[in-house]
Amino acid sequence: MGKYSNKNKKRKDNRNGGNRHNSNRHNSNKNDSRDNRNGPPRVKEMRSDRMVAYYTYQNVFGHGTKVSKEEDRKSFLEASCRPLNASFRITKLATPEFKEQFTARMQEILGSDGQITITYDTPSGKAVRKLKPPQPIPFIENGWMLDVDRSTIRKNKGLKSFFEFLMVASDSGLITRQETVSMVPPVALSIEPHHLVLDTCAAPGSKTCQILENVSLGSGWVMANDVNVSRAHMLVHQCKRINSPSLVVVTHAGQEMPMPKTFRNDGEGNEGWADRVLCDVPCTGDGTMRKNAGIFRKWSVNQQNNIHKIQLDIALRGVRQCKVGGLVVYSTCSMSPMENEAVVAQIIRETGYAVEVEECRELSEKGFSCRGGMTTWKVMDDRDATRRHFGEVIEDKPRFKKGGWDHQERQVKAGDDDGGESRPAKKAKVEGQEGDKEDPCGETKAAEEAKREPKNGKMSEDGTYIIPVYDDSPEKWSSESMIADCNKEGLWEFKTHSDVPSHLTASIPKGLFPPTPAEASRMGLEKCMRIMPQDMDTGGFFVTESSGGGGQKDSKQHNPNQEIIPLSPALTSSLVDFYGLSGAPLSCFFARTHTAKGIMYLHPSVLSHLASDDRGQYKLVHSGVQVFEKNSKNLSLVPYRIHQDGVRYAAPYMNKRKIQLSNRDYCTLVRAGIERKENQLRTCMLEEATRKELQGVRSRMEGEMRWDPRDVLEEEWFGRDRTKDKEGKGKGEEEEKEEKGKEEDEEDTKA
Ligand SMILES: C[S@@+](CC[C@H](N)C(=O)[O-])C[C@H]1O[C@@H](n2cnc3c(N)ncnc32)[C@H](O)[C@@H]1O
Known part of the structure; x- marks a missing residue:
């Protein structure tokens, strides 16, 4: 009882804004969690005062909505603390009968309003909630949103049969469990079956699958890329559920994607090859706080500033690969203008306004609710991050003086990182600046670590989480007060690029600053789409659809790493004889190794694109679908047998060894x-x-x-x-x- 009372007391304190800077806060959360084994459930506050001060000063709250900024901030905080409802799509490749039967079965299991109840923890013990029936997502074809989060579906006994039902359907590849906002970029791409699509940052692959479904039935194909080889393999695994010969997976830094000769900018042509390009770039991911509760604690401005450059470079390379007149979609799951509008503005500048932001009618006509992009923002630096990294700053005066960096103030005294010796700080090694520059896992370290935090999915919306409350009096919304709140959190603004000290210009480049009013009037940033968690009960997200392409010089080359080996005439003719293949596209069959363990089939137009890669620049991770497999067992009767993955690409041409089963x-x-x-x-x-x-x-x-x-x-x-x-x-x-x-x-x- 004693422990419980303490927690209640803590809750009260927090509601009043007390104990904000308590350094033991996280430790006490750990204890809460331990206490929870025997006592009442844990109560945890989801709070990042720095994040709220920053987005308040950025005017993110109240932007693009009719709701007042005070109300908007409240509903943002309320939505952010609630676990994210699970959603899924029935894939395009599913038959109408499957869609009908699946929907009927789902409704049968979950029933009408209130048929299923779930038990959850509140500060005063267990409580019960009635589950609402699943709702179709109006702007996503065959998309459904459930009234419960993923973790509860997995763990709640009452939902066991539904969980099993979902897993079977998902394993069969006929449904894809995917976050609602993550379904938006492929829709914004308006893909047609004949399109050639480049997905520059594709792993783990939910959007690639969505794109693939659209082109698999036509002559189009997808090149999916990810810089991280192991993540690229995850992507292959994910896409295997579709088994499409219209997919090729490569592994490159998105900003250095190779450009085959035919499409190279040699001074004459400026054409790219892709009809559609998706740049779903690595980001700090603060829009995912409903899934990753730790985002609140790990949130950092410097991470946003640092990642801007890589996002921009990937997007510019994506634009270069896109045919003139094609579409490029840029997206992040971050809410920061540094990772969103600032990147789009700089793409427009660097391509000499060859790229134009487009309005996405397909979504707006279907009840999709979002806000337009921001046309101005504030560039800030997290001064506390510097301090946290080096230990206590001796002279605690404002360090960033107009026009430069005060070297005196770079003296630090003993801190954890400095081995207890007082010495000058290492040059420009500020949190997130070096180590976090390019994170191979696609997310910043903060986002990665945040995932290891307890998931808010365990909690319910009815009081388990304390929703942070901020003072909404008019004076708190004045510029001075908002700046003061930021400064208190260690955030300092640079009004212009000339205010940025030289050691920070790499992470705070000129392009990070908002456009002048004249530039802004030409850029059309208001057509970007900002999705806030409170708008459609989703995660936070940002999407921009833009047309145009070309505009950038081709640069680096890569080592050849070809994996497409044509079949020997002897092997081809034995397959033809054995399976009675007639009319099969034999030139599209190939092996990946010289021992030809597997025989693959790849869509002819993907093959011809790869053939145009005269310098062997593409680093292939995966291509095609396996159609035959070497039979290596001792008692092998058939040297090559049909592989389940590619049976539908061989069966139509087989005149032997094929029977119809009842x-x-x-x-x-x-x-x-x-x-x-x-x-x-x-x-x-x-x-x-x-x-x-x-x-x-x-x-x-x-x-x-x-x-x-x-x-x-x-x-x-x-x-x-x-x-x-x-x-x-x-x-x-x-x-x-x-x-x-x-x-x-x-x-x-x-x-
Ligand atoms: C936001 S995730 C992409 C999510 C994916 N589009 C999906 O829907 O499943 C970002 C991905 O970018 C990859 N990445 C990070 N830096 C990259 C780079 N320089 N070039 C290409 N990919 C990169 C990461 O490995 C990560 O898989």
Whole structure:
């Protein structure tokens, strides 16, 4: 009881704005968490005074909405502290029947209003809430939003069957669990089936999948890139659910994406190759605070300033790859103008206004609610970050004097980072400036660390979190007061670029500053789309659609790393003979290694694009869909067998080794497979009834093919009679049984 009272007291303090700078705050949260094992649930405050002071002074609250800035800030704080509701899309590739059945089943499980209740923690113990039915997302085709967050779906017993149902549908590739705002950029790209699309920062790949669904049914294709090789493999894994030959995955720094010769800017042409380019760039991610509660604590202005340059370079390279007249979408999950409007403004400047911000009608016509972009903002520096890094500053006067840096004030005294010795600070090593410059994981360190914080998904909206309250009196909204609040949090403004001390000009370049009124009137930044958490009950997000392309010189080259190996004529003709392939696009079949373990199929126009890469610049991570697989087992009957991933690209051309299974027989095979897997059995150990059914299927298959698949295949490929072989070696009964079991295993796998 005592512990609980303390927490209540703390809550009260916080509500009154007390204890803001308590350095033990995070430790006490840890204790809360420990106490929670036996006592009442933990109460945690979601608060970043620095972040609120910064966005208040940036005029983010009240911008682009009819609501007053006070109300807007309140609803922002209220929404930010609530766990993010889960959402998903039924993919474009799903049949209308599936969509119908899926929706009906989902509604059956979740029921109408109030059928399912969930239990959650409040400061006074457990409480129960009725779940509202899932709602369609009006601006996303087949998009659905649930009335519960992901973590609760996973953990709540009442939602177990729904969770399992979702997982099965998701594993089958027919639905994609994806955050609502993350579905927006692919829609803004207005992709048509014939489009060639470049996704510059693609991992883990939810947007790539969405794009791929749109081009997979046409002649278009997607090049998905990510600088981080292991994340690029995650992307391959994610996209495997779609199994499309229209995807190629490469790994490059987005700002150095190679440009094949045909499209190179050699002074004559200025054309790019992509119809659509998505630059969903790495960012500080403060819009994801509803998923990553730690964002509140780790939030930093310097991270935003530092990441601006890389975002700009990736976007400029994306623009260069885009055909003139194509569309480039730039997006982040950050709310900061430094990572958003400032990048867009600089793209426009650097391309000599060749790029124009477009209005995205497709979204606005479908009830999509967002705010326009900002046309002006404040450039600030987190002075506390410098102090935190070096230890206490001896002379605690304003250090950034107009026109320069006061060297006297760079003396620091003993601090954690300095080994206890007083010495001059290391040059320009300010938090986030070096180490955080390019984070291979796609997020700044703060965003990464924030993920390790407790998720707010565990909490409910009804009081478990304390929503921070700020003084809303008119004088608190005056410029002076807002600046004072920022300064108190260590944030200092640079009015112009000439105020920036020389050691900070790398992280605070001229391009970070807002446009002049004349520039702003030409830039159209108000057509950018700012999504605040309170607008549509989502995360925070920023999207800009712009037209135009070209405008940048081609630069660096990469080492050749080709992985596309044409098949030998002998291998091709044996495949053609064996499977009776007729009319198949054989030139699109290739291997990735010289041992040709897998035979892949890639869309012809992707192949021709890669062929135009005369210098072998593309570093390929993945290309095409596997159609055949080398059969390496001892008892192999078929040197190359059909691979499940690419069966639909080979089957239409096969005139041999193909039979039509009845639905009943198909179900028998699947059921036997499940039974075998669940009980970890071999086929010969299955229930008698199942074995009999399987025998029936086998004889019907053999009847349809008019030969025993095993004997004929073995004779064809190995020129020997299997029965004689067995007799000749005089195998024992046990050995034969074992072998038969293995063969049956293989047969089942093939089926
Ligand atoms: C915001 S995430 C992209 C999310 C992705 N578009 C999706 O929908 O799943 C940013 C990605 O950019 C990658 N990245 C970071 N720096 C990069 C760079 N210089 N060039 C290309 N990709 C980069 C990161 O590895 C990360 O996967």
